[in-house]
Amino acid sequence: MTKKIYTSEDVARLAGVSQATVSRVFAGGTAVSEKKRKKVLEAAAKLNYALNAHARSLTTRRTRIIGIVMRNIGNPFYSAVLEIFYDRLSVLGYHILFINSENEEVKESEIRQLIEYNVEGVIITDALLSSPASEKFNRSDIAVILFNRYSAPSKGSAVFCDNYMAAKQIATYLLETGHRKFAFISGPSTTSTTLDRLKGFRERLQQKGVHDLIIEAGDYTYENGFRSAQELVTRHSDIDCMFCGNDIIALGAMDGLRIFGYHVPDDISIVGFDNIRMSAWPSYSLTTWEQPLEEMVDATVKILMEEIKNKAAKPKVKLMKGKMIIRNSVKSRK
Amino acid sequence: MTKKIYTSEDVARLAGVSQATVSRVFAGGTAVSEKKRKKVLEAAAKLNYALNAHARSLTTRRTRIIGIVMRNIGNPFYSAVLEIFYDRLSVLGYHILFINSENEEVKESEIRQLIEYNVEGVIITDALLSSPASEKFNRSDIAVILFNRYSAPSKGSAVFCDNYMAAKQIATYLLETGHRKFAFISGPSTTSTTLDRLKGFRERLQQKGVHDLIIEAGDYTYENGFRSAQELVTRHSDIDCMFCGNDIIALGAMDGLRIFGYHVPDDISIVGFDNIRMSAWPSYSLTTWEQPLEEMVDATVKILMEEIKNKAAKPKVKLMKGKMIIRNSVKSRK
DNA sequence: GCCGGGAATGAATACGTATTCAATCCCTGA
């Protein structure tokens, strides 16, 4: 025996008005006399009426749901991102359908779910969309935006940090502080973030006449940073600085080096990327690049909202700057 | 000009069958001849048909959505929890409506959202439900379960760690390793987890004749641990161990003490709670209590599914054990 | 007291699916 769940019909009957009036009271917008409004609200309160969002979205064709596809929630950078997205979207009256993807490219089944639930927009963090996938969203009139990634320039909207310029500045900083032998511990070589950071870093070094850059590939994990740093110093004892693809790698690298008896920054300088909370902790005090998280999220939400309002809008790509955060993991070697 | 989104009607027309048949193909369960099934699938593929989950849930009264209310996603413990929940629920065909609450008690508006979206069940982590709130879910026939918290024993289902027993064992361990002067850095004094951990810790100490326990109250943050530890040693120079309400506090405490020139564990021992990933990092190597995360999540999902299937089921409370993880933040003082 | 007009209201309908119920199909066995 399942419980009776009251509908606007029930409320209407109890309040002595039509269902249409009840709908008007709850949907807002249209005028209802003060007298009836009160009656309706009283009746609704008595029955503990809650409107049915699914029925509503069936007629309005608006679900007020945003799909958010994430990877690496374990990375504090992304859990912070999720928190801020929730904050901004809930203020706008949107709800979040959460998907934790595991792949570089969003899966077919995940896309289908988002379409079936008729989300108004999709935010994809740290993952990509294949062309057919992007086409599917497009056909279903669902706005999509990549966060912290981009694909082809014309393919869709994206908000991300100018990793290329950032990496250049980091290289400059390491050169200016007198470093000679450079290493880069990268994330997966398929990601645009990794590639751009590597590109900027390498180019600036080459501009300054440094053509020797040792690269250790891996993924964006602590364990990877740990092992990679150890391997680097084992194979190249003259390395005096490491630029890490992100902060988690950098923290792992610092610990890996310490285990081997190296001192950071006295023996080796380390630079990260992201400025996650932990990089400020005194045990690490990591020099890193701060991505302007809140502004990135704000920009993402703004673009997405525009696209939802105007489906035909042209894709927008927004490049953010960020800034260097200097702490104590780099030592001047002049 | 908004795009045409195809419906089962359109597919039916193209395939030369009735809408009912299309529905049967996609809903599964009922028999459809192989011939027509093929026709329908072809037509659906041609139109890129995706069924509308909202319309479906309107007739089936099943949304296949679980609401998950979290706090402190920033705490790696909870982001790991979210990841595992996603994993388990998606396998079962459920989707997640994500809510990031900020309060000790789930807010009225958050509850309304969950009810409006007709979630089949709600998982609440690290937060509580007022009686009226719990009553509301009940009236709407929505199954609810608390994760890592409990309220009144008969009020609803819950899965959590036996914090009381765990704290007792931790106290025992610290006593056995020869500690004399104990401090406890707590989380918010309103949470059952905090209270139970304190209770167990204090009781065991008292059983062994130690009646002096210094308590520093705060919240479950790194910063709190940092400051609290510093204040503790400033006011009580003879403290030789600290039991922290969770790992994040413990990591903060370790760093706070190090800044003050103390050595952990040589000067002061530290014990945490949760066994988050970072506590294994060599910079901390924190002795802590491991909550059996996966089993807790599995148990939560299992109970929730049973309640969804059988709405009249009695509330179930499941107490988990967990185990001590001994690393290097405690020193024997014998 | 009456008229005009805007505001408020209700009846009816659409949204896209699942499901019931009656009708039809197809196949088997005689």
Add this chain to the structure above:
DNA sequence: TCAGGGATTGAATACGTATTCATTCCCGGC
């Protein structure tokens, strides 16, 4: 060949809301 019966199928309807359109209400101005 035909009857019988289970498997398929389609027409119709319900789900709970928003919205259109026609109707009614109410009020001020004459």
